[in-house]
Amino acid sequence: MADAVRRKVANWTVTAVRKDGSLASKPDVLVTEEPLEIRAESLSQDAQPVAVTMRTPGHDFELAVGFLFTEGMIKRSSDVRTVRYCQLPDSAEQQFNVVTVSLAVPFDEALSRRGMVTSASCGICGTTSIEQLAQITSRIDLDTGPVVTSRMLTSMPDIIRKAQPTFDRTGGLHAAGLVDASGDAYCVREDIGRHNAVDKVIGKAVLDGKVPISNHVLVVSGRLSFEIIQKAAMAGIAFIAAVGAPSNLAVETAEDLGITLVGFVRDGTANIYTHKHRIAN
Structure with missing residues (x-):
């Protein structure tokens, strides 16, 4: 299934305070914030929840793949076999709020057992992530990168x-x-x-x-x-x-x-x- 389109905005009526102190109703447009559960699976591993993040719908497949890549569960582009929304017959409202990334290689299940929950304003951070970053990344060559x-x-x-x-x-x-x-x-x-x-x-x-x-x-x-x-x-x-x-x-x-x-x-x-x-x- 292609990356489906969900509403990125919602309409609301607000009470506006004018400069003269008077109040008036007017329409407003709010950005949508919904949970996205990211799951990972491989040929030898069933789908497992890795994280839930509060996000604005849109480009959910990229979000899921990017998250798994920056968490070290994906090493290279060829690791990704497919990305799909999960079929949830009992919850049509949440059908496009769960994404499964199918990997060509086994993944570290310890990462999925972290049960990570992130908010829109904060990522995942801590002493272990700082230590892991030093272990799994190399210093970028100072002669590379755009000038x-x-x-x-x-x-x-x-x-x-x-x-x-x-x-x-x-x-x-x-x-x-x-x-x-x-x-x-x-x-x-x-x-x-x-x-x-x-x-x-x-x-x-x-x-x-x-x-x-x-x-x-x-x-x-x-x-x-x-x-x-x-x-x-x-x-x-x-x-x-x-x-x-x-x-x-x-x-x-x-x-x-x-x-x-x-x-x-x-x-x-x-x-x-x-x-x-x-x-x-």
Whole structure:
């Protein structure tokens, strides 16, 4: 079954407070937030729940594949056999809220037994994930990755902003995009969760056979936390730019892994925190 389309927005009537203090009813558009259960199976393993994430419907297959890839359950594009929605005859409402990724190779069942639950605002993080990241990723070669002019760098948030139709209607979505040094956007995805948007663009690259992602900048609309760096490192991304601020752990991790990290990319300016050699004047 193809990746089905669900409503990304919902209509609501709000009471607006005007500047003069009066109240008035008016229609509003809300971004949709629904749970997605991600399951994994292989030829020798039955489908097992791996995580439940609160997300905005749309590109669910990419989200599921991207999540499993950044958690280390998928190593390469060829590991993915099929992706499908689960058939739930007793719950038509939830039919498109459960995705199973069928893998060509066995997966580590210890990961599925973690019973991970993520919210839209927070990914999965902890001491074990930091330790695991050091074990399963390699420092990115400083001679790899895109070299971007400062002018192109500061224009990248506007490039992905133009590909956010649901944000235009709701004002309530994050975005992530993969943009090359010439300003061409390979992929832009929206979601109520920053981490989900990143998983969606990485998942598309996995499904398209384009990992590691070595020639694009990961552009995100929000702040930069450790989890974003973790996901980028798993995908081989050497350059991350964000509209918001990074955390100290995000900066330290990017420095250790050879990733160029840029924050506060807005109004024609930016702060370069690590590995500035990938930015040209």
